[in-house]
Amino acid sequence: MNDRPPLRMKRRNFIALVGLGLFDLWIGERLVTIQTLEAAHLKALADDIHFRSVPLAPFRGNIVDREGRLLAGSHHVYSAYVIPAQARKALLTESILLSQILNLPQDRVLRRLRRHQGFVWIKRHLTETEADALRSQLSALPGIHLVTESARDYPEGSLAAGVLGFTGIDNQGLAGVELTYNKILTGTPGALEEEFDARGQSLRLAEQRVKPAIPGDTLQLSLDENIQWMAERAATHAQIQTQGKSVTILVMHPPTGGILALAQRPTFDPNHFRDYPPKTYRELAVSDAIPPGSIFKPVTLAAALASGATSPDAHFWCPGFKRVLGRRVNCWRPEGHGSESLADVVKNSCNVGFMELGLSLGVDRFYQWLGQFGLTKPTGVDLPGEAQGIIPRKSRVTALDLAIMAFGQTLTVTPIALLTAINAIANGGEWKKPHVGRAILAPDGRTLKRFDDLPGRPVISGDVARLVQSMMTRVVSEGTGKLAQVPGYRVAGKTGTAQKVINGRVEKGIYIASFVGFAPVPNPQAAILVSVDEPVGPFYGGQVAAPVFGRLMRDILRYWKIPPTEPIRPPKPGQPAMVPDLVDLSPEQAIQDAEQFGFPVQFIGQGDVVVQQSIQYGGWRPAGTRLTLTLGRSPRIYLEWVTVPNFVGLSVSQAQHLAFDLSMNVVTTDSRSAGRVVRQTVPPGTQVKSGTTVGLWIG
CATH class of the missing domain: 3.30.10.20 (Trypsin Inhibitor V; Chain A)
Structure with a gap:
């Protein structure tokens, strides 16, 4: 008998042995992988199962001004949390006590105590009273713990609130630069980890691990805290005097494009932002596009000169109106300006002259220059919610539309975009991207990134820029912007009075009064835009916004100690002179300013600061008129x-x-x-x- 297994059996055995061998190899490979390559990952998964993690929030990076002065910082606060597995023996008692200590509804506390989670917040950011009361009762509250977190603090209150923005309960940026630069400010969270058993109870001699939080980087702004205070005060004065719906003031540094101040009224306090209506959170200079009116005219002028559509020796005739496509478009002065040079057209803010400049440019070139000056798209400023101006589609623009756009109506732009365009004229023809962030600094003070040295792009030649500057100085020295004068300095500017567009319609009797300008000329160091929405009473930009600009520019030049560019010549007694704003000045400074404008002063009361003046600033009186100034011990709030x-x-x-x-x-x-x-x-x-x-x- 043949005992040898059949060939089929041999094949099956061979296949089985190969399969077992491959299986053994796979098992061996998995064992090696688990013990070596995946060991750390699997250990972390195991730790997650029996380690409980309490988050440790990092300190959010500071926000400082250009000189390093603190505008937004962080401080420690206590928050209460519960480990539900440790608190289940006395839920009702604990919920009653916690609701009383933390001023929370009992049913809400009870729901949180009953959750089947390893960690649950009870209340974040306790007050000192709540934290002290809870700390004294922790022995009677098993499972309840306190942990320190960081909370945002704005030491200057409402100062630059729209620029800074605010943060949420988790220290995440929700508005302003807090939102724009959230990633660099946030830092890296840490954790406190503790071992627990299967019932959720802490183990005796349990291992504890701490992953330290890494603080965020510091954001240095281009804002100057002192100039911001000046702009805030100017905005407040303007709203009180004009009863305007809102006031916006924007200050820019021409050589760099950095924003030195951005103030508006109404405003809010970021420490208590929930107490204010959400509409106050918006930075109007960035989020709202408005009809610019005559403050747009320097752009038309620069475009016409740069393209050769006009020349400095051109002459114009203004009868008070111009007919375009059969429609009569009036100048702001019904009787007209008569014969004018180009410089006179600018000085007089003559609508007829600017209509002719716009028509001489033509639609294609006009739109090309709008793009060159950055008015056809957002500027890219590092603030959230930037709007884009509304400009009619080029293919549909008629000669009538072009004529009206040339003096600042029919189109809308944001204040930030328009000031950036004017800034190019002040900066010798170079357009600079506006920015509020100046540098990013590591916690140890090292500079990680700078924004002030970003390259610009040429828009017009230096010769054209200087020619436009010169014509704009006549607006202030002789024309509609006389109330913007700063004794001892050449100031370039342009007044603007625009009819508001509401629901797509131009509303008669409702205006935006504005002024834009820069100083000193030559080599401007500050460019300012002032806009007052719906002033009550006088509404021309030269009456409403120009005096605000003049006082603010005077304060900035004095603060920077920039020497006068020309002799100070006070007006002779009896000549019309502008009454300066002397409120909040020291007696010595008030005497000096009043003398420069041609007014003697007398003081009543006692104190170190002027709190009231007898004649409102911005008006005209004969030089030599005595001003009575009331003194007080602190600036008026x-x-x-x-x-x-x-x-x-x-x-x-x-x-x-x-x-x-x-x-x-x-x-x-x-x-x-x-x-x-x-x-x-x-x-x-x-x-x-x-x-x-x-x-x-x-x-």
């Missing part, structure tokens, strides 16, 4: 005071909205909601405390 507007003639709804914008209250003497105001309890022009209630009679 203007935000506590508002000027009562004239409510007569307004509807109830209009009166309520106006009062809200001015931080006042109104109440009607009857329940009628229809009709118009015929009388008010507090006369217009009276200064009252914020929150004062004014009674209204409805007729």
